[in-house]
Amino acid sequence: xxxxxxxxxxxxxxxxxxxxxxxxxxxxxxxxxxxxxxxxxxxxxxxxxxxxxxxxxxxxxxxxxxxxxxxxxxxxxxxxxxxxxxxxxxxxxxxxxxxxxxxxxxxxxxxxxxxxxxxxxxxxxxxxxxxxxxxxxxxxxxxxxxxxxxxxxxxxxxxxxxxxxxxxxxxxxxxxxxxxxxxxxxxxxxxxxxxxxxxxxxxxxxxxxxxxxxxxxxxxxxxxxxxxxxxxxxxxxxxxxxxxxxxxxxxxxxxxxxxxxxxxxxxxxxxxxxxxxxxxxxxxxxxxxxxxxxxxxxxxxx
Amino acid sequence: xxxxxxxxxxxxxxxxxxxxxxxxxxxxxxxxxxxxxxxxxxxxxxxxxxxxxxxxxxxxxxxxxxxxxxxxxxxxxxxxxxxxxxxxxxxxxxxxxxxxxxxxxxxxxxxxxxxxxxxxxxxxxxxxxxxxxxxxxxxxxxxxxxxxxxxxxxxxxxxxxxxxxxxxxxxxxxxxxxxxxxxxxxxxxxxxxxxxxxxxxxxxxxxxxxxxxxxxxxxxxxxxxxxxxxxxxxxxxxxxxxxxxxxxxxxxxxxxxxxxxxxxxxxxxxxxxxxxxxxxxxxxxxxxxxxxxxxxxxxxxx
Numbered sequence: 001x002x003x004x005x006x007x008x009x010x011x012x013x014x015x016x017x018x019x020x021x022x023x024x025x026x027x028x029x030x031x032x033x034x035x036x037x038x039x040x041x042x043x044x045x046x047x048x049x050x051x052x053x054x055x056x057x058x059x060x061x062x063x064x065x066x067x068x069x070x071x072x073x074x075x076x077x078x079x080x081x082x083x084x085x086x087x088x089x090x091x092x093x094x095x096x097x098x099x100x101x102x103x104x105x106x107x108x109x110x111x112x113x114x115x116x117x118x119x120x121x122x123x124x125x126x127x128x129x130x131x132x133x134x135x136x137x138x139x140x141x142x143x144x145x146x147x148x149x150x151x152x153x154x155x156x157x158x159x160x161x162x163x164x165x166x167x168x169x170x171x172x173x174x175x176x177x178x179x180x181x182x183x184x185x186x187x188x189x190x191x192x193x194x195x196x197x198x199x200x201x202x203x204x205x206x207x208x209x210x211x212x213x214x215x216x217x218x219x220x221x222x223x224x225x226x227x228x229x230x231x232x233x234x235x236x237x238x239x240x241x242x243x244x245x246x247x248x249x250x251x252x253x254x255x256x257x258x259x260x261x262x263x264x265x266x267x268x269x270x271x272x273x274x275x276x277x278x279x280x281x282x283x284x285x286x287x288x289x290x291x292x293x294x295x296x297x298x299x300x301x302x
Numbered sequence: 303x304x305x306x307x308x309x310x311x312x313x314x315x316x317x318x319x320x321x322x323x324x325x326x327x328x329x330x331x332x333x334x335x336x337x338x339x340x341x342x343x344x345x346x347x348x349x350x351x352x353x354x355x356x357x358x359x360x361x362x363x364x365x366x367x368x369x370x371x372x373x374x375x376x377x378x379x380x381x382x383x384x385x386x387x388x389x390x391x392x393x394x395x396x397x398x399x400x401x402x403x404x405x406x407x408x409x410x411x412x413x414x415x416x417x418x419x420x421x422x423x424x425x426x427x428x429x430x431x432x433x434x435x436x437x438x439x440x441x442x443x444x445x446x447x448x449x450x451x452x453x454x455x456x457x458x459x460x461x462x463x464x465x466x467x468x469x470x471x472x473x474x475x476x477x478x479x480x481x482x483x484x485x486x487x488x489x490x491x492x493x494x495x496x497x498x499x500x501x502x503x504x505x506x507x508x509x510x511x512x513x514x515x516x517x518x519x520x521x522x523x524x525x526x527x528x529x530x531x532x533x534x535x536x537x538x539x540x541x542x543x544x545x546x547x548x549x550x551x552x553x554x555x556x557x558x559x560x561x562x563x564x565x566x567x568x569x570x571x572x573x574x575x576x577x578x579x580x581x582x583x584x585x586x587x588x589x590x591x592x593x594x595x596x597x598x599x600x601x602x603x604x
Contacts, residue, residue, distance in 0.1 A: 023413075023414070025413060025417075043426060043430050046426065071410075071414060071417075073408070073410060073414045073415075073417035073418045073421065074414070074417050076417070076418065076421035076422075077417050077420045077421045077426045078426060079385060079389055079421070079430070079433060080382055080385035080386040080388075080389055082385070082421075083381060083382035083384070083385035084382040084385075086382075087381055087382055105408070105409060105410055105441075106375070106407070107407060107441060108373075108375060108407055109469065109470070109471040110471065111325075111327060112325070112373060112375045112376070113375075115327075115373075115375035115376050115378070115379050116375045116378065118379045119375065119378035119379045119381070119384075120378075124345060124348065124379045124380060128345050128381070131381060139407075139409060139441050139443050140443065140476070140477060141441050141442065141443040141466060141469075141477055141478070142466070142469050142471060142473075142474060143469075143471065143472075143473035143474045143475060143476035143477060143478070144473040144476055145471050145472055145473040146471065146473070164443060164444070167411065167443075167444050167445075168411070169411040169412065169444060169445065169447050169448065170447055171444075171445035171446040171447040171448070172444060172445045173445060174442070174445035174446055174488070174489075174492060175442060175443055175445060175477070175485055175488070175489065176443070176445070178480065178481045178485050178488055179480045179481025179482070179485070180481070183477055183480050183481070183485060186476070186477070186480055187476075187477065190476060
């Protein structure tokens with residue numbers, strides 16, 4: 001089934017467009033997982049603790065949000081042990097009915113891109129599917145031929161991709177703003193073209209775009225420019241953008257976009273409002289508060 | 303010790319600037335490793351076969367070339383088993399005295415970039431160093447703040463990075479040629495600036511650039527534009543560029559650049575000239591032939 005249709009169905013079921021970013025930054029993990037901060041601890045123990053924490057977070061997410069976004073880097077710090085942890089977290093999320101968007105930002109030429117597509121979206125054999133992502137993020141710097149192998153995954157495996165168009169960090173301007181029109185508009189137009197044949201029954205494509213919430217005017221302009229493209233919007237919460245900033249990224253009825261929050265959910269118990277709660281309850285409350293705020297701002301219709 | 307100085311020393315010792323790309327594409331592995339092509343084989347067996355093949359190639363490389371470049375994607379297809387294989391290959395290469403450039407093309411914002419720097423260049427603890435790379439490739443689409451954490455690794459851990467400037471694939475123009483001046487020149491100037499404080503005793507920086515051999519005129523122009531930047535030049539051999547095409551990427555005496563060949567070395571036994579040889583002998587002969595050709599074209603002085 002087309003990725004965009006599956007995602008829309010998941011958003012409808014959860015009744016909100018919130019995406020929980022799974023970035024288990026060692027510095028922020030609750031005290032019971034402090035082994036991740038012990039320089040002398042074996043790497044396997046750290047990776048396992050990070051996965052244990054995230055699997056507990058996934059119990060909170062199940063039924064509450066449509067999708068989660070594990071961040072590859074925070075697993076790769078544990079090498080092969082981290083790769084095992086990644087697979088466990090991804091498989092647990094999928095079993096819980098959550099859409100999994102692997103935040104891997106890969107990008108490379110032809111056969112190499114195909115290998116990444118196999119690694120994350122297609123699997124290397126029939127017994128090798130449990131840990132696959134529903135979608136991944138892709139870096140477009142290498143151009144169209146680096147994207148094509150992933151479009152095959154979208155067509156053949158019902159996968160999705162989110163191409164980096166406009167990122168939420170401060171120095172994104174170096175490349176993304178360069179030229180007239182700027183690079184990010186050129187990439188935006190390419191994303192629409194790449195996704196043309198992958199528009200599903202609900203009018204959205206399996207080829208999405210990452211568009212930061214920290215540039216609200218551009219977000220609105222890109223929404224108009226890319227009417228059938230699902231957006232993944234980072235930057236909400238810890239990175240500074242509020243619900244009003246992200247509204248322009250949505251289509252009518254609160255459709256067509258996911259808003260990511262990572263630290264704001266995972267480490268909610270560090271916020272004054274939730275300090276009295278267990279970290280798991282704090283995460284649940286933070287998700288509820290985020291969903292309420294986002295749904296109101298984007299006019300979500302269930 | 304500064305990465306650029308270590309690399310220059312390795313090039314001097316091997317007496318050639320050839321880089322062997324470790325891309326164990328399953329379709330091309332010799333028959334004794336055919337398990338990688340068996341859809342029913344366990345993933346661990348495939349990953350082990352790929353690593354066995356590469357470790358045999360490393361025996362050929364040791365002493366003959368200064369550096370090798372494992373390609374992350376062809377390990378990631380085997381998931382956690384592939385990550386174990388990656389660590390074994392990297393550790394074996396380093397024990398053999400080879401400089402290891404991890405072709406990972408990572409790129410992400412602040413704390414995430416820092417996590418990648420830990421994963422590949424710094425390690426997450428003292429017992430976790432054997433499989434670290436000497437340098438990695440980096441994608442600059444996210445801008446300066448995504449590069450800074452890697453500069454810290456260069457300063458503190460003596461690591462190196464190669465930023466994608468101009469890639470060797472056909473459609474690289476989409477982003478890299480956009481604007482006046484084109485994006486790739488803007489990135490080139492940034493690479494020089496990022497590397498300024500990391501210039502070693504031999505006049506080269508630890509912040510390098512990936513510049514494809516398939517654009518010879520640009521390669522020469524970028525060499526002038528980036529006088530202290532070590533180049534990593536892909537595109538030679540299987541991708542179509544010859545020795546004459548890469549000469550412009552070198553400084554006087556054949557210094558300041560590495561030329562990569564992957565398929566042309568690993569799968570040399572598929573070439574008519576080497577068909578009678580065992581694949582390991584074919585790889586050795588292909589390295590010798592490449593070194594001879596490159597050294598003559600770039601005026602290498604040992």
